[in-house]
Amino acid sequence: MGLFQRNPFGHILFLKKWLIRVFGAITHRRYRGFNDLHIEGSEIIRNLPDKNVLFISNHQTYFADVVAMFHVFNASLSGREDNIKNIGYLWQPKMNIYYVAASETMKSGLLPRILTYAGSISVERTWRAGGKDVTEKRDVNPNDTENIKIALEDGWVITFPQGTTKSFKPVRKGTAHIIKQYKPIVVPIVIDGFRRSFDKKGLRLKKKNILQSFIIKEPLQIDYENDTIEEIVEKVEYAIEQHPSFLKVIPVEEIEEHEKLNKLREWGTKKKAPN
Numbered sequence: 001m002g003l004f005q006r007n008p009f010g011h012i013l014f015l016k017k018w019l020i021r022v023f024g025a026i027t028h029r030r031y032r033g034f035n036d037l038h039i040e041g042s043e044i045i046r047n048l049p050d051k052n053v054l055f056i057s058n059h060q061t062y063f064a065d066v067v068a069m070f071h072v073f074n075a076s077l078s079g080r081e082d083n084i085k086n087i088g089y090l091w092q093p094k095m096n097i098y099y100v101a102a103s104e105t106m107k108s109g110l111l112p113r114i115l116t117y118a119g120s121i122s123v124e125r126t127w128r129a130g131g132k133d134v135t136e137k138r139d140v141n142p143n144d145t146e147n148i149k150i151a152l153e154d155g156w157v158i159t160f161p162q163g164t165t166k167s168f169k170p171v172r173k174g175t176a177h178i179i180k181q182y183k184p185i186v187v188p189i190v191i192d193g194f195r196r197s198f199d200k201k202g203l204r205l206k207k208k209n210i211l212q213s214f215i216i217k218e219p220l221q222i223d224y225e226n227d228t229i230e231e232i233v234e235k236v237e238y239a240i241e242q243h244p245s246f247l248k249v250i251p252v253e254e255i256e257e258h259e260k261l262n263k264l265r266e267w268g269t270k271k272k273a274p275n
């Protein structure tokens with residue numbers, strides 16, 4: 001890699017690599033130290049192609065979710081099995097990982113601007129402005145979808161299809177249009193514990209001794225030619241466990257199991273959970 005080699009967005013890769021190394025080292029203890037990150041599915045990451053992969057996930061904080069993904073992806077590619085032990089995996093990080101973020105979020109301070117250089121694809125939200133929902137939706141900026149296409153052609157893209165950190169909000173159809181148009185491999189991720197660990201922005205550690213979970217699922221089966229936008233939206237909602245049906249009455253046995261898991265999350269006060 002040349003000293004001034006750039007990615008398709010004009011970012012100098014040498015500088016981007018050092019940003020990932022430094023911020024990865026700073027944030028590592030947030031997932032392995034102050035809290036514990038339980039990972040499943042590292043082998044799925046290792047078996048993916050280098051390009052045209054779209055990760056879809058539920059969303060709990062602005063930044064902590066995606067930072068965890070950078071850790072997990074690079075640790076998995078370095079041969080770690082469902083753990084982020086030994087941050088040596090940050091020395092040679094995967095450089096073509098991008099994530100979709102709202103433009104207004106990425107302009108709200110120095111740190112978000114730095115994180116933008118590390119890999120964000122900023123998009124204008126058509127349904128929200130100034131932190132509030134708008135009644136009259138704006139037109140989609142064609143440059144936004146073009147940038148996502150460029151990122152997919154270069155590597156992996158992370159997106160949060162609900163477009164908000166609130167649970168069980170509808171999946172935005174824009175994600176389905178991207179899937180249907182660009183035909184990426186779609187890998188679902190389900191996270192939990194981040195909302196309890198961090199503040200809404202995901203910058204400030206709110207509570208320690210929380211067991212965070214990070215579940216990587218098998219790629220979705222999608223018929224890119226025949227599946228409708230609505231069918232793709234529904235598949236995405238089920239895959240990231242945000243379909244309205246998940247809000248239905250839960251059997252007693254499942255509630256009891258959930259309570260056991262909640263007790264396990266307090267691993268720092270009793271018994272530390274395995275990695």
